[in-house]
Amino acid sequence: MTPSLSDLETLARSAGEIVRSGFEPRPGYGRRLTIEHKGDIDLVTDIDRQSERYLITEINRRFPGHGIYAEESGNNSNGQSSVWYIDPLDGTINFAHGVPIFAVSIGYEEDGELQLAAVYDPMRDECFTAQKGQGALMNGEPIHVSKQDVLLNSLLVTGFPYDVRTNPDNNFDNHARLMMSSQGVRRLGSAALDLCYVASGRFDGFWELQIEPYDVAAGILIARESGALVTASTGKPLQMGKAMSILAANPQIHAQILAKINQNIKE
Secondary structure, X not given: OOOXXXXXXXXHHHHHHHHHHHOOOOOOOOOOOOEEEOOOOOEEEHHHHHHHHHHHHHHHHHOOOOEEEEOOOEEOOOOOOEEEEEEEEEOHHHHXXXXXXXXXXXXXXXXXXXXXXXXXXXXXXXXXXXXXXXXXXXXXXXXXXXXXXXXXXXXXXXXXXXXXXXXXXXXXXXXXXHHXXXXXXXXXXXXXXXXXXXXXXXXXXXXXXXXXXXXXXXXXXXXHHOOOEEEEOOOOOOOOOOOEEEEEEOOOOHHHHHHHOOOOOOO
């Protein structure tokens, strides 16, 4: 059985309600969250797990036999032609600190091609969606990339790897270079929202190094369907099956950003 875009939006909004209801805007005041460390600065909460458990249960019930690549449960796609990419709470560090910038991200791939996507921000009630070849939407209204064609006048966004303290490809050099070449570079802490904000013209471009497919699958399709050029940060095509370095921007400034990014990044 093949899902519809409405299926993805329903799942994202329902998982988003789990996330929103667990959010604590004043962490430390009667804290209810359970927080664990997967790494020095890589967190997971009980809300991540509740959201993911709901999504996996519903997908398995409604679409049996489909593969699922989820952040907390890992990759069990096992070569299936139908694969779901799930980040049940993209922006966990923000969430854990009471910062209301996070989202649920769901992408659906068929025969190696992204077909459907939904990214839901429960704090702003903004649901970004896309179907391949049908354009991108936010709460049902079409969205498009910006028309900015001068890098110096652009607003960009980026992120940094969890092993930033030990990884020589930590993105600091690119960040500094592009800070000096644009109006500014933001770091929101949610790659899914970064891509959706490029798609809606709020940002002109986004790049990040060594990010996982479940973080960006949905955002990639939404950005592409809004008119963004989405490639590896080397300019080559993306490879969805593994960690990747990504660059997404409106077509006018994509090459200008690419020229500022190191060309020796490992894909």
